Amino acid sequence: MIQETIVTTQNNEGKTHIAPMGIHVAGDEFIILPFRPSVTLDNILATKTAVINYTDDVRIFAGCVTGRNDWPLLKTKKIDGHFLQGSLAHCAVKLTHVDDDPVRPKLFCQALHRVNHAPFKGFNRAQFSVLEAAILLSRVNHLLATKIHTELEYLHIGFNKTAGPKEREAWDWVTKAIEQKLREL
Ligand SMILES: Cc1cc2nc3c(=O)[nH]c(=O)nc-3n(C[C@H](O)[C@H](O)[C@H](O)COP(=O)(O)O)c2cc1C
Structure with missing residues (x-):
């Protein structure tokens, strides 16, 4: 199953990056598939971590693809990272292995810490x-x-x-x- 999420990552200097990504999900395993070149890819390879955010605020998806990248963030507890203040839930993940590809590498990640912030309000x-x-x-x-x-x-x-x-x-x-x-x- 693929879920449309917002992935927050950071580089080695602690600069956070926000990007919509369709994530492949199987239980506690996630596959993130960024097309090269990608800041998300560079950040995950550098820090071996990412945060997957689940949000029903579609302005964040629309904003990120139209140059509106500045969304409020809060610090995650178990890893050095940030999650979206506007998320219903987030999951901090760690990179376990990479299936490299010149176009679209597969980043296999494992769930480390899941947090719910607000209830799912139904489909729209x-x-x-x-x-x-x-x-x-x-x-x-x-x-x-x-x-x-x-x-x-x-x-x-x-x-x-x-x-x-x-x-x-x-x-x-x-x-x-x-x-x-x-x-x-
Ligand atoms: C719903 C949605 C899903 C997306 N899924 C992916 C994806 O799986 N991989 C990808 O590389 N870009 C995806 N994109 C486009 C990226 O968000 C966008 O190109 C972004 O700039 C990625 O590059 P970055 O990592 O350098 O920010 C998606 C965009 C939307 C709106």
Whole structure:
């Protein structure tokens, strides 16, 4: 199973980095798959640790892919790292081994410490739509503009029926960034 999460890592100087990542999960084992080049990859190889954050605030996903990377963080207890203040839960992990690859290495990690902060509030279609739109943004260079617009039109149906203010803000960031990128192609 793949879960869409926010991975927080830090470099050897203690500078924190925040990035959305689809994490492969099997029990207490996680596989993080960053495409090279990646700050997340460099940081995990340097510190052998990461924090996987579970959040329903889709502005963090949309923000990170549109240049809004500054989200409030708190210190983790069991490792030298940070988790998102806006997370429902987080899991500190340690790197166990690497399956190297020139394009997309596999970073195998083991759960060290799981913490719940707030309850899961149920599924929301607008949040799904924002995540899908954020992924479309990362693929603008590889897709036809007509396909992007058809997909956005479909995603907007569920979005429009169910969004709250956070989802609307996130959707606005992502769709404006998509239009900007399409104009620049
Ligand atoms: C929902 C979602 C899932 C993503 N999953 C991945 C992933 O598994 N691997 C990856 O390299 N980038 C993924 N991305 C894109 C990265 O977040 C983005 O390219 C980021 O800048 C990664 O590079 P970094 O480690 O240098 O920050 C995802 C983006 C979104 C919105």
